[in-house]
Amino acid sequence: MPDHTASADLQATLDHLESHADENLARFDALLRIPSVAAEPAHDADTRRASEWIVALMEEIGIEHATATPTVTGHPVVTGDWLHAGADAPTVLVYAHYDVQPPDPLDEWIRPPFEPRYEDGKVFARGASDDKNQLVQHLNAADAWLRAAGRLPLNLRFVFEGDEESSAVPVEEFIAAHPELLAADLCLVSDGAMYDDEGTPEITYGLRGISYFEITVSGPRQDLHSGSYGGAVRNPANVLVKLLAALTDEHGRCTVPSFYDQVRSLTDAERDAYSALPYDVEAQRDLIGVPQMWAGDPDYTFMERLSGRPTFDINGLWGGYSGDGSKTIIPARASAKFSTRLVPDQDHAEIAELMVTHLARLAPPEVTVAVKVIQGGYPYMTPIDSPATQRAAAALERAYGRAPLFARSGGSVPFVSALQLATNLPVLLVGFATPNGNYHAPNEWLPLDYWRGGMEAIVHLWDEFSRATPEELRVR
Amino acid sequence: MPDHTASADLQATLDHLESHADENLARFDALLRIPSVAAEPAHDADTRRASEWIVALMEEIGIEHATATPTVTGHPVVTGDWLHAGADAPTVLVYAHYDVQPPDPLDEWIRPPFEPRYEDGKVFARGASDDKNQLVQHLNAADAWLRAAGRLPLNLRFVFEGDEESSAVPVEEFIAAHPELLAADLCLVSDGAMYDDEGTPEITYGLRGISYFEITVSGPRQDLHSGSYGGAVRNPANVLVKLLAALTDEHGRCTVPSFYDQVRSLTDAERDAYSALPYDVEAQRDLIGVPQMWAGDPDYTFMERLSGRPTFDINGLWGGYSGDGSKTIIPARASAKFSTRLVPDQDHAEIAELMVTHLARLAPPEVTVAVKVIQGGYPYMTPIDSPATQRAAAALERAYGRAPLFARSGGSVPFVSALQLATNLPVLLVGFATPNGNYHAPNEWLPLDYWRGGMEAIVHLWDEFSRATPEELRVR
Numbered sequence: 001m002p003d004h005t006a007s008a009d010l011q012a013t014l015d016h017l018e019s020h021a022d023e024n025l026a027r028f029d030a031l032l033r034i035p036s037v038a039a040e041p042a043h044d045a046d047t048r049r050a051s052e053w054i055v056a057l058m059e060e061i062g063i064e065h066a067t068a069t070p071t072v073t074g075h076p077v078v079t080g081d082w083l084h085a086g087a088d089a090p091t092v093l094v095y096a097h098y099d100v101q102p103p104d105p106l107d108e109w110i111r112p113p114f115e116p117r118y119e120d121g122k123v124f125a126r127g128a129s130d131d132k133n134q135l136v137q138h139l140n141a142a143d144a145w146l147r148a149a150g151r152l153p154l155n156l157r158f159v160f161e162g163d164e165e166s167s168a169v170p171v172e173e174f175i176a177a178h179p180e181l182l183a184a185d186l187c188l189v190s191d192g193a194m195y196d197d198e199g200t201p202e203i204t205y206g207l208r209g210i211s212y213f214e215i216t217v218s219g220p221r222q223d224l225h226s227g228s229y230g231g232a233v234r235n236p237a238n239v240l241v242k243l244l245a246a247l248t249d250e251h252g253r254c255t256v257p258s259f260y261d262q263v264r265s266l267t268d269a270e271r272d273a274y275s276a277l278p279y280d281v282e283a284q285r286d287l288i289g290v291p292q293m294w295a296g297d298p299d300y301t302f303m304e305r306l307s308g309r310p311t312f313d314i315n316g317l318w319g320g321y322s323g324d325g326s327k328t329i330i331p332a333r334a335s336a337k338f339s340t341r342l343v344p345d346q347d348h349a350e351i352a353e354l355m356v357t358h359l360a361r362l363a364p365p366e367v368t369v370a371v372k373v374i375q376g377g378y379p380y381m382t383p384i385d386s387p388a389t390q391r392a393a394a395a396l397e398r399a400y401g402r403a404p405l406f407a408r409s410g411g412s413v414p415f416v417s418a419l420q421l422a423t424n425l426p427v428l429l430v431g432f433a434t435p436n437g438n439y440h441a442p443n444e445w446l447p448l449d450y451w452r453g454g455m456e457a458i459v460h461l462w463d464e465f466s467r468a469t470p471e472e473l474r475v476r
Numbered sequence: 477m478p479d480h481t482a483s484a485d486l487q488a489t490l491d492h493l494e495s496h497a498d499e500n501l502a503r504f505d506a507l508l509r510i511p512s513v514a515a516e517p518a519h520d521a522d523t524r525r526a527s528e529w530i531v532a533l534m535e536e537i538g539i540e541h542a543t544a545t546p547t548v549t550g551h552p553v554v555t556g557d558w559l560h561a562g563a564d565a566p567t568v569l570v571y572a573h574y575d576v577q578p579p580d581p582l583d584e585w586i587r588p589p590f591e592p593r594y595e596d597g598k599v600f601a602r603g604a605s606d607d608k609n610q611l612v613q614h615l616n617a618a619d620a621w622l623r624a625a626g627r628l629p630l631n632l633r634f635v636f637e638g639d640e641e642s643s644a645v646p647v648e649e650f651i652a653a654h655p656e657l658l659a660a661d662l663c664l665v666s667d668g669a670m671y672d673d674e675g676t677p678e679i680t681y682g683l684r685g686i687s688y689f690e691i692t693v694s695g696p697r698q699d700l701h702s703g704s705y706g707g708a709v710r711n712p713a714n715v716l717v718k719l720l721a722a723l724t725d726e727h728g729r730c731t732v733p734s735f736y737d738q739v740r741s742l743t744d745a746e747r748d749a750y751s752a753l754p755y756d757v758e759a760q761r762d763l764i765g766v767p768q769m770w771a772g773d774p775d776y777t778f779m780e781r782l783s784g785r786p787t788f789d790i791n792g793l794w795g796g797y798s799g800d801g802s803k804t805i806i807p808a809r810a811s812a813k814f815s816t817r818l819v820p821d822q823d824h825a826e827i828a829e830l831m832v833t834h835l836a837r838l839a840p841p842e843v844t845v846a847v848k849v850i851q852g853g854y855p856y857m858t859p860i861d862s863p864a865t866q867r868a869a870a871a872l873e874r875a876y877g878r879a880p881l882f883a884r885s886g887g888s889v890p891f892v893s894a895l896q897l898a899t900n901l902p903v904l905l906v907g908f909a910t911p912n913g914n915y916h917a918p919n920e921w922l923p924l925d926y927w928r929g930g931m932e933a934i935v936h937l938w939d940e941f942s943r944a945t946p947e948e949l950r951v952r
């Protein structure tokens with residue numbers, strides 16, 4: 001398809017969005033009024049109703065195979081597709097979620113959370129930013145393109161989750177059971193925010209993985225009197241802190257042999273992208289309430305350490321006596337939960353094995369050391385210089401009149417981890433919320449500018465992706 | 477007083493004990509029948525009755541100033557004296573306690589715990605070994621000596637505690653309030669056991685002290701998401717384990733500068749005494765249930781480490797998440813309780829200051845580290861070669877026909893710590909129970925041989941101590 005045709009369709013689509021603004025907003029409003037609180041069984045019927053409402057909207061628009069598939073442990077996953085752009089056109093899988101956070105505490109809402117309030121160019125409602133806006137933005141964009149051009153410039157699949165705020169299990173089950181519904185060349189996840197309050201667009205091109213462990217050091221059958229046995233019996237809590245302390249060096253780097261072997265070095269482009277990210281360290285310090293942010297590994301900047309490097313964190317410690325005053329015991333056992341956030345191309349299964357082996361080697365013979373692997377997730381990255389990322393950047397620049405920032409997230413997204421495992425698709429995370437939209441707090445809100453801007457950006461993203469071959473989008 | 481006179485009195489006293497064996501045992505039996513369970517308010521009247529019974533017995537025997545002095549938070553402390561041996565004769569303070577452990581679980585007793593049963597040369601009852609036997613043994617010995625010789629060979633004071641099994645506070649209050657009732661040249665504590673089942677006598681000539689701490693490392697105001705902040709915020713639990721791990725070396729030795737400066741070296745005599753102590757390490761290992769006993773500091777033997785060297789033990793750890801599964805947080809804070817057992821001449825106040833200063837020096841600037849001193853107790857020793865210890869050894873050898881073993885205890889005795897603080901008296905601990913007498917378990921028992929042997933040993937101890945000057949007994 002030559003570029004000038006695409007451009008004509010693009011303009012017609014943007015015009016359609018503008019001329020149908022009220023109708024589009026009415027759809028958003030209607031979904032916001034359905035209290036799809038996945039975590040609350042009292043709202044199970046509402047959550048199901050939301051999935052049915054989405055299926056109906058998809059059918060109205062012309063999305064085919066629109067279906068709400070029940071899950072064993074959660075709410076339905078809604079899918080649908082439009083696959084008539086031809087075999088040469090790429091296929092993009094769009095992800096969003098239709099469930100919302102519980103609205104409590106209710107008395108802090110100025111208006112009830114499921115009665116949208118429009119004020120000062122903003123909409124206030126539970127789900128306004130996380131994530132009903134983005135779900136409806138995608139469907140409205142598809143609608144506009146189909147109405148204005150009679151067809152889409154590329155093949156699209158949609159997957160809308162109903163348990164994102166409560167459990168990863170249902171979507172993981174769904175992905176494992178229905179990989180055919182997710183077949184595509186690229187996945188676009190829309191469940192995030194612009195980079196800052198000024199509406200700077202952001203492409204999140206990587207996520208960290210995780211290896212999560214529980215360790216228990218056991219010594220005597222029961223707590224011993226520290227006077228009678230101190231000095232002659234290895235104290236399991238003493239051993240635990242020695243083991244955990246030995247897992248990092250003075251800069252917090254993990255000391256497990258081969259731990260960093262598979263870490264992909266940051267490219268110059270990535271380091272440039274990191275240094276371009278504005279971040280007010282002092283404001284963060286103040287918000288978190290620490291004396292100062294961490295100096296950490298001197299070979300990496302603060303921002304690089306925040307998402308581009310592995311971590312080691314103890315998540316919990318317990319054992320022995322924690323009541324008032326003193327109890328003079330050698331505790332029978334002591335435990336900890338700890339985890340490492342992983343970066344490409346670390347393999348959580350390999351890291352788990354390295355960790356378990358290393359701890360077994362360090363364990364002294366006077367105690368028993370048991371290490372359980374509690375959780376594992378793959379890190380993920382679609383490189384900045386990949387065609388998909390570059391196409392997305394060009395689209396966002398056209399939509400917003402400014403180049404996007406490239407960032408990696410320090411956390412994990414269960415949908416992305418599970419999708420990776422099942423399909424190995426490249427994934428880009430592009431969000432259209434405001435970064436301080438009270439997502440998990442009372443009075444969640446979204447600027448109406450962001451509502452309109454997001455739909456336009458989606459139209460530009462599809463236009464740009466449609467100019468690539470399927471193979472190009474698959475490059476990682 | 478020339479030795480031959482003493483010897484004549486001694487023999488008459490021993491004869492009197494033998495000829496009045498039934499009467500002496502009847503006293504023990506009567507006290508065993510009073511359920512003086514200090515920890516149980518339902519037995520408060522019984523515990524008071526026990527103190528009154530003892531006062532009456534002391535008066536019957538001829539002990540003067542017999543008094544049960546109430547305490548603010550506990551049961552009465554019983555005191556009395558016989559101070560007519562003359563100013564040149566030494567004064568010995570005798571300690572025992574009249575309260576007992578709760579008898580639960582009651583259904584595991586073959587006969588009710590407060591109805592003594594005599595069988596196979598043993599007496600079974602709560603308090604038979606801990607510690608009513610030793611209290612009555614001392615009073616019977618005084619009675620026999622006063623009856624047989626018309627006088628005691630030395631000045632005696634008695635102090636009988638009523639809260640030993642439940643709280644150290646009442647006796648500490650009493651000591652602070654009434655040091656004049658405890659004025660002596662030597663204190664003999666009778667609340668322990670022979671060294672082994674074969675009735676080998678033991679002199680416990682030293683106790684460890686203690687410094688007990690609580691540390692809290694605080695970071696962010698609340699728990700943080702480890703994906704969003706991992707690598708950029710110091711994890712308080714990571715810091716805690718590093719700090720605690722840094723307090724000992726690979727052999728468990730404390731690394732706090734100057735920690736060992738005041739430690740008195742083990743003398744050759746002590747090391748000989750340690751090596752003479754039979755100890756079945758393998759049986760202990762089996763009892764405790766550890767894979768092996770601790771190798772520890774290679775410069776000291778197992779037995780030396782068990783009581784003659786300082787320790788470092790973490791007594792409790794807590795912070796962050798300890799529930800099922802995983803929670804990916806950087807905990808806001810993490811805490812531990814830890815303690816060091818101290819040996820002569822370490823000063824717990826000085827050790828506490830060294831510890832707090834050292835931790836402040838190690839604390840990284842990104843967190844707040846708070847260290848509280850929870851408890852402090854002085855270590856204690858009356859050297860093996862001191863006249864008091866040598867006199868006691870000679871007496872026990874005469875009584876039992878075999879030399880006693882010299883041991884130090886790894887724990888502390890609150891009465892001794894408090895007495896040290898108030899009077900700085902030398903203390904020897906000589907016990908007459910059997911080491912496996914079910915003291916804190918059902919079916920507590922004592923061999924009747926040990927009952928008779930203990931009274932004879934006490935008579936010999938007084939005879940030997942009477943041959944020393946007050947100044948000699950005070951040497952430490």
